[in-house]
Amino acid sequence: MLQSKKILVLGGSGFIGHAIYKELCNYFDTYGTYFTAKKTFEGNKQFSRYDLQEDDVVQLLEKIRPQIIISAIRGNFAAQIQAHQHIVEYISNNDCDLFFISSANVFDAYSKYPSYEYDKTLSESVYGRLKIKIENMLLRLPKNKMAILRVPMVFGNGSPRVREMKKFILENEPIEVFPNLIMNVTNDNKLTQQIHYLINRNKRGVFHLGTSDLVHHEDFIKEILDRIGNFNPIYKRVFTTNEDRYLAVLPKDNKLPKNLKITSQEIIDHHITG
16 A cells, blocks of 8 residues: 555654554554653554653654654653754754644633634643644744644543543542533544544644534533443532633634534443443
C-alpha cells in the first residue's frame, strides 16, 4: 500500500497520542514519541524516546523528517512552550505542517455562552493560558501549514478520567461533579477518526472537535458511572458559581461531515463495557 505521508505524533505514548497513532499507523508512515521507558515502546522502531525538558525536538524532526507533526505532548509548561517555538521554526523552513491538540480551556474565562472557532480566546487557568500561548504561535504561521484542534473533556474506557473515577470509587473517595457546568465532550475513538479525516482531506485551520450537543457535567458523569458498573459512588457537588457556566467548543465555520459527528448519548453508550 502506498503510504504517502510521514506523520510524527509527539506524545505518542499518552492516552490521546497513542489513540491517534493507532488510528493512523495502518494508513500512513506513522512515528511516535514516548518519555517513560515503557517496554511497549522500547522495541518499536516507529517510536523514539523524547524527553521534553532535556532533548532538542529539532534533532528528532531532522531524523524523522515528517510531513505532518501532531502535537499531543504533555509535561512541563515552559518546556512545552520552548519545544513549540522550535517546531514552529522548523515548519517555517520545511515542507511540514502542524496539528496541535488544544483545549476548550482556552475559553474558560468566558462562561455565559458556548465558544466557536473564531471567538477570542481568554483563560483564567494556567493550563488554558499555556494552550493560548502555543495557539498564538501557530496563528502566525501560514494558514495552510497548521491546524488547531480544540478538544473538550475526553472520555473512553481507558481514559485517565474514567480510570481515576473508578479508583475513587474503589477507595471510597468522593467524585467531584459540577452541577452548574454545561459542556460538550468527546471520546478517543471519534476524535481520532476526525483527525484522520482532516489529514486525508488536507484540512487546515481551527476546528472544534466535541459532541454536537451540550450536557451538564453532573448528569453526564453519573450516567457514565451507571454504565461502567454497579457502584455506589460518593459525589461531591462543587458549585463554582450560582449560575450555569459554559465550557463548550462548538463548530460554526469548520463543520465535519455527518458521519463524523457524535452526541453525548453515543459516548455514554460506548461505556456499556467497563
